[in-house]
Amino acid sequence: MTRFLLPALLLTSVALAPAAPAAPASSPDASAGIALQGADSYHLRIGDIEVIALSDGSVPQDLHVLLRDTTAAHTDALLDRGFLKNPVEASINAFLFRTGNRVVLVDTGAGDFFGPGFGGKLLDSLSREGVSPDQITDVLLTHAHDDHMGGLVHNGKLNFPNATVHLGKPDLDFFLDRTNAARTHYAMSYFDQAATALQPEVDAGKIRPFSATTEVVPGVVATLHPGHTPGSAFYTLTSRGQSLTFVGDIIHVAAVQAPDTGVTIAYDVDTAKAAAVRREAFARFAAERTLIAIPHLSFPGIGHMQQVGSGFAWVPIPYTNRAPASDAAFADPHKNGDQP
């Protein structure tokens, strides 16, 4: 995503929300339900590898402005089924894992691009996990949009100075060429942002673009799925027969684009291709029961797509918060007889 596209008034009320008193549930106040979170990471195991979802924050999205190939009434009907109302909050999720001697970050959040209070929390989330930015050896960018590459730089300096940045070559070529603004509906700001976030990595010789299916890190395979952007990529991490696929922005709003995969968004460079990628990928993920990680679905954004009729439904992973070693001992919480 690139812009909020929200009326300034709404943006202001959301920005002030943490200091405002809690509104009753029936209030039409747009700040109802908005809160600042303290816990910004979620851990899970994929085979031998611990994957950590890291929150970069969240941003409100005016879907009446942003969505394409729908009507406001259709969007609202699907949101209503999901107990939501426009505008809808989008998470910005990044993911961290270690494999061998590599410390890998999938996407980097919005960095400074969205301004104070909106995104840019990734480095704090990383720090709470005891990981310093110079420990990151590889950044896997799902695509070259501001909310995924923004965290690469701060004031022109690399946030992850020791990291190789992997990116689909079509995105590098497209976004670093401003003449593409005249050939697409994309505003020049997209290309300015790429110059800000990617050019310092290019100048430092840190970018390693790929043009076809590539094992970018041992056990992690990149595949290209052009549509949302020309070089949009999935990264599939596999360990001991388990896998997790980081899919980037093939969906922004689960309540709308899972049941109706034909609904697209202003951020798609090619809306028809983006919808086709979404439909094909969801069908495959549902059939193969693939665990996927999604940047903009509610944190941690990890779960499955379930086929429902001719559409799909998002099924988040179950929450766990205990040590795996306790599996056997506490399989039956009532076996001692006296627990409530």
Ligand SMILES: [Zn+2]
């Ligand atoms: Zn995005």
